[in-house]
Amino acid sequence: MALYQSKMNRRDFLKLMGTFAGASAALASCAPEQIPPPAPTQVPPVVVNPTGVPPEPVLPPVSLGIIALNRMGYGPRPGDIEAFNALGATDEERLRNYVAQQLNPDSIDDSEFETRYAAAGFETLHKSLEELYFDHIANNPYNSNDDAYWEWYSLPAYELVDASFLRAVYSKKQLVEVLADFWHNHFNVYFWQDDGVPLLVSYNRDVLRRHMLGNFRQMLEAVATHPSMLYYLNQNNSSDAGPNENFARELFELHTLGAENYFGVQDPNAIQKDANGIAIGYVDNDVYESARAFTGWRVDDDIYEYEDGVEKTGRFLYYKPWHDRFNKLVLGKYIPPDQPDMQDGRDVLDLLANHPGTARFISRKLARRFISDNPPDSVVQTAASVFMEYRDAPDQLKRVVEAILLSPEFKQTWGAKIKRPIEAAISMMRALNTDFTRLPGGIPWMCSMMGQPMFEKRSPDGYADVKEAWANSMSLLYRWNFAVGISENWLDDEDQQRFIRTDIVGQTPAELRTAESLADFWIPRILNRTMSESDRQAVISVMAQDRGPQEELDQDHINWVLPAMVEVILMSPDFQWK
Amino acid sequence: MPTLKLTRRNFLQGCSSAIAAMAGARLTNVAFAQQDDPTDTLIVVFLRGGWDALNVVPPMDGDDRGFYEKARPDIKISDLLPLSDQFGMHPALAPLHGLYQDGRMAVIHAVGLNYDTRSHFDAQEFIELGTPGSKGTTSGWITRHLQGSGVSSILPALSTSGAPSSLLNFVPTVNLNDPADFSQWDNGLAGSQQAALRQMYNGETLLHRAGLRTLESMSIVSPLVEQEYQPSNGASYNDDELSLQLKTVARMIKLDAGLRVATVDYGGWDTHEYETDGNGGYIADLLGNLASGLSNFYLDLDSGYTDRLSVVVISEFGRRLVQNEDYGTDHGHGSVMFTLGGGVNGGQVYGAWPGLHNDQLYDHADLAITTDYRQVLSELLTRRMGETNISNVFPGFSPTPDLGIFRTI
Numbered sequence: 001m002a003l004y005q006s007k008m009n010r011r012d013f014l015k016l017m018g019t020f021a022g023a024s025a026a027l028a029s030c031a032p033e034q035i036p037p038p039a040p041t042q043v044p045p046v047v048v049n050p051t052g053v054p055p056e057p058v059l060p061p062v063s064l065g066i067i068a069l070n071r072m073g074y075g076p077r078p079g080d081i082e083a084f085n086a087l088g089a090t091d092e093e094r095l096r097n098y099v100a101q102q103l104n105p106d107s108i109d110d111s112e113f114e115t116r117y118a119a120a121g122f123e124t125l126h127k128s129l130e131e132l133y134f135d136h137i138a139n140n141p142y143n144s145n146d147d148a149y150w151e152w153y154s155l156p157a158y159e160l161v162d163a164s165f166l167r168a169v170y171s172k173k174q175l176v177e178v179l180a181d182f183w184h185n186h187f188n189v190y191f192w193q194d195d196g197v198p199l200l201v202s203y204n205r206d207v208l209r210r211h212m213l214g215n216f217r218q219m220l221e222a223v224a225t226h227p228s229m230l231y232y233l234n235q236n237n238s239s240d241a242g243p244n245e246n247f248a249r250e251l252f253e254l255h256t257l258g259a260e261n262y263f264g265v266q267d268p269n270a271i272q273k274d275a276n277g278i279a280i281g282y283v284d285n286d287v288y289e290s291a292r293a294f295t296g297w298r299v300d301d302d303i304y305e306y307e308d309g310v311e312k313t314g315r316f317l318y319y320k321p322w323h324d325r326f327n328k329l330v331l332g333k334y335i336p337p338d339q340p341d342m343q344d345g346r347d348v349l350d351l352l353a354n355h356p357g358t359a360r361f362i363s364r365k366l367a368r369r370f371i372s373d374n375p376p377d378s379v380v381q382t383a384a385s386v387f388m389e390y391r392d393a394p395d396q397l398k399r400v401v402e403a404i405l406l407s408p409e410f411k412q413t414w415g416a417k418i419k420r421p422i423e424a425a426i427s428m429m430r431a432l433n434t435d436f437t438r439l440p441g442g443i444p445w446m447c448s449m450m451g452q453p454m455f456e457k458r459s460p461d462g463y464a465d466v467k468e469a470w471a472n473s474m475s476l477l478y479r480w481n482f483a484v485g486i487s488e489n490w491l492d493d494e495d496q497q498r499f500i501r502t503d504i505v506g507q508t509p510a511e512l513r514t515a516e517s518l519a520d521f522w523i524p525r526i527l528n529r530t531m532s533e534s535d536r537q538a539v540i541s542v543m544a545q546d547r548g549p550q551e552e553l554d555q556d557h558i559n560w561v562l563p564a565m566v567e568v569i570l571m572s573p574d575f576q577w578k
Numbered sequence: 579m580p581t582l583k584l585t586r587r588n589f590l591q592g593c594s595s596a597i598a599a600m601a602g603a604r605l606t607n608v609a610f611a612q613q614d615d616p617t618d619t620l621i622v623v624f625l626r627g628g629w630d631a632l633n634v635v636p637p638m639d640g641d642d643r644g645f646y647e648k649a650r651p652d653i654k655i656s657d658l659l660p661l662s663d664q665f666g667m668h669p670a671l672a673p674l675h676g677l678y679q680d681g682r683m684a685v686i687h688a689v690g691l692n693y694d695t696r697s698h699f700d701a702q703e704f705i706e707l708g709t710p711g712s713k714g715t716t717s718g719w720i721t722r723h724l725q726g727s728g729v730s731s732i733l734p735a736l737s738t739s740g741a742p743s744s745l746l747n748f749v750p751t752v753n754l755n756d757p758a759d760f761s762q763w764d765n766g767l768a769g770s771q772q773a774a775l776r777q778m779y780n781g782e783t784l785l786h787r788a789g790l791r792t793l794e795s796m797s798i799v800s801p802l803v804e805q806e807y808q809p810s811n812g813a814s815y816n817d818d819e820l821s822l823q824l825k826t827v828a829r830m831i832k833l834d835a836g837l838r839v840a841t842v843d844y845g846g847w848d849t850h851e852y853e854t855d856g857n858g859g860y861i862a863d864l865l866g867n868l869a870s871g872l873s874n875f876y877l878d879l880d881s882g883y884t885d886r887l888s889v890v891v892i893s894e895f896g897r898r899l900v901q902n903e904d905y906g907t908d909h910g911h912g913s914v915m916f917t918l919g920g921g922v923n924g925g926q927v928y929g930a931w932p933g934l935h936n937d938q939l940y941d942h943a944d945l946a947i948t949t950d951y952r953q954v955l956s957e958l959l960t961r962r963m964g965e966t967n968i969s970n971v972f973p974g975f976s977p978t979p980d981l982g983i984f985r986t987i
Contacts, residue, residue: 054787237851484765568778573783
């Protein structure tokens with residue numbers, strides 16, 4: 001993690017982008033009348049329970065369509081469950097067909113999304129790595145003392161955030177979007193990493209999306225040679241005179257073998273070897289030797305000015321003068337001196353990508369995303385076997401994902417996870433058929449209040465994928481506030497003229513006039529299933545307010561209260577499971 | 579919750595463009611039960627990234643100063659603020675030096691996680707779970723302390739920075755950044771929505787418990803939502819990430835709602851490159867924020883609260899003795915901890931000093947560890963927090979005789 005920020009800091013950027021600058025003022029001018037305060041509430045002391053591990057939920061079974069749409073995507077939009085159900089005669093057949101379709105995204109008609117994407121008119125997302133570097137870094141036309149310089153510098157990365165939300169909400173290639181998020185977190189690069197912010201667009205497109213249904217070994221090399229990663233983990237400065245171990249360490253610990261295969265600070269000779277003489281796990285010495293193997297892997301950015309053979313293209317550069325030419329020993333394998341360009345690093349990537357420990361680590365992480373916070377070993381083993389068997393195949397990762405999605409465990413674990421904040425926010429917009437083209441700044445801001453600003457995990461481990469990280473008061477409160485903001489149409493961004501609309505009343509059949517009938521329309525519309533009777537009654541009571549559940553409601557009452565009722569469905573535990 | 583009448587129909591028409599984030603409507607008044615509070619409030623400040631202990635509290639004199647300067651020709655710190663004959667503080671920590679001299683702050687050197695790892699994430703996790711070498715436990719060390727204490731409190735735990743593993747599965751934790759943000763957006767119907775949520779979240783799973791706790795938290799925090807905060811004693815918080823969290827903690831302490839433990843995170847310490855520029859530069863800025871935040875926090879609470887306050891500053895490891903080629907330092911081992919509070923026997927540097935000669939280093943590279951971080955926390959829990967079962971908090975750990983960092987409450 002390179003944390004020396006000579007040129008920028010995040011607060012300045014946020015201020016510049018002005019996302020929320022006008023919010024307080026806008027609100028002050030039309031703050032609601034003060035609500036008469038209710039009677040004081042006595043908050044009882046918490047008497048702490050000595051055995052505090054909460055039980056897993058016990059939920060009624062749901063159809064495979066609900067599981068598939070919530071786990072392989074960001075929750076169903078209206079009509080999605082019906083489309084899933086049309087894919088076969090049995091749930092099993094439908095799931096097989098849906099998985100096949102989602103794993104072959106080019107076969108999917110995505111015209112609605114494409115129309116919106118075209119209308120959004122992104123200025124920078126089509127640019128190549130070199131163009132991003134040239135236009136937004138090397139030849140930024142503005143003066144670096146001006147706001148305009150930093151706006152231009154950060155524009156591509158901001159557009160990437162906008163486009164990522166747009167895709168997640170509207171694209172039918174939902175699995176692609178879930179995987180793009182998964183792999184960004186796996187090979188995490190912090191949005192504000194030094195020196196290369198605009199290049200995140202290329203990293204996301206040319207590295208993650210390009211390889212995530214392909215071959216892991218190829219993906220790994222694409223990651224290890226992309227400027228975004230080289231900058232983020234200080235690889236850009238790593239030379240034979242002083243190898244920087246940051247990238248090498250995270251390559252082992254986070255990208256491939258995982259901490260589960262780390263044996264700490266030990267003599268490498270003490271580690272058990274497999275039949276091929278490869279160590280079954282790694283120690284610190286492997287990190288240091290690998291750091292030497294990667295010396296000279298840098299960016300062609302001429303940061304030291306006037307070095308021979310270095311220009312300013314922003315591309316990956318193998319810089320031989322910085323490479324440590326001597327022999328290395330990694331995971332028990334001897335790497336000879338004076339190998340051809342890049343071969344030392346490639347040998348390390350080969351060792352890691354073909355290691356059974358990596359197969360298990362990657363498989364477990366994917367299963368954690370798709371199945372449960374603590375996925376059963378059975379499915380991890382199945383997926384790891386596929387990973388190893390197809391390690392040279394061009395569609396290795398597609399096969400691994402397929403093995404997980406078609407596993408019995410996928411179907412049997414509903415409710416073993418809760419949606420993460422970004423997933424919750426996007427699934428609300430999907431469920432309500434919310435309409436936007438350019439994303440108002442309030443949407444990512446709300447995600448940051450929930451603890452998950454997109455692409456802004458500063459440390460290289462990515463956002464946690466277990467419920468303990470997200471089931472807390474601040475995060476849940478803003479999840480609930482998001483339900484209110486999106487349903488009440490309070491998230492427009494007038495400064496930037498970006499609008500987001502949810503028409504709840506307009507999506508409700510006009511003949512429904514009672515609290516009960518409105519609840520019974522919207523509960524299955526959002527959840528695609530029923531709620532428990534007590535939860536249903538809670539929803540009805542919000543809709544009814546001081547009227548009876550079957551009393552005919554006037555239009556003013558419906559206009560005001562119906563969004564609040566819908567919000568409660570979105571806030572409910574039932575909406576959070578996946 | 580009384581049912582709210584439809585008195586505000588025109589609200590939506592008038593305010594369609596308002597962003598309600600700042601509406602801050604107070605939904606409940608709150609009255610706290612009397613708190614019986616026999617222990618300290620403990621604040622754990624976790625510095626994420628592995629702070630460079632040897633540039634925070636460098637040796638000032640003798641052979642070790644020589645080893646230090648030789649290993650760090652470009653990033654050594656000078657003009658230290660003396661702590662003892664042997665050590666001084668980085669000059670950017672000046673705001674804390676008075677607290678140290680007044681005996682309110684102690685330094686523990688060559689302390690840390692006595693486990694062979696240089697991984698941030700392993701080290702942080704082991705420290706916070708309190709189980710070095712094992713990530714199998716389902717609770718953090720603070721969780722076990724609070725659960726074992728049978729505490730009865732409205733606000734037993736607060737986190738201002740996400741969900742730290744030290745509080746893993748401690749569902750009563752209130753989690754918030756800034757009270758001003760901590761209210762439900764309201765189109766006038768939030769009261770009835772909350773009544774519905776109370777019904778829906780009435781359950782035992784983690785999600786249910788967290789939902790109920792969120793509703794309770796809003797009641798607890800509601801007195802602060804619209805309050806303009808005035809720190810005591812002229813204390814003045816900066817607007818950096820740490821200071822904002824400490825300000826929130828001070829406000830929550832002053833609610834007198836029985837806060838026992840608060841966790842605060844401050845990141846950015848992974849200084850692999852360009853760590854210093856003389857005595858200034860990157861790490862000096864971080865240390866300056868740390869010192870300003872802590873000293874103002876202490877000043878603010880020196881209004882009747884510091885006798886029952888213990889602050890611990892900890893990081894997952896120190897850094898390599900030898901600088902790297904990028905004017906930074908790589909992951910190391912032994913570290914330094916600070917403690918502040920009315921019950922601290924301050925003005926001293928605790929812990930046996932292992933030395934910086936190559937043969938004295940851990941793995942011939944890093945400051946060795948002579949004091950287990952659990953020793954410091956055990957003394958604190960036993961002397962200030964009423965803990966009687968350290969082996970429950972830190973399974974498998976046997977404390978040595980106390981170093982004497984804390985007075986018995």
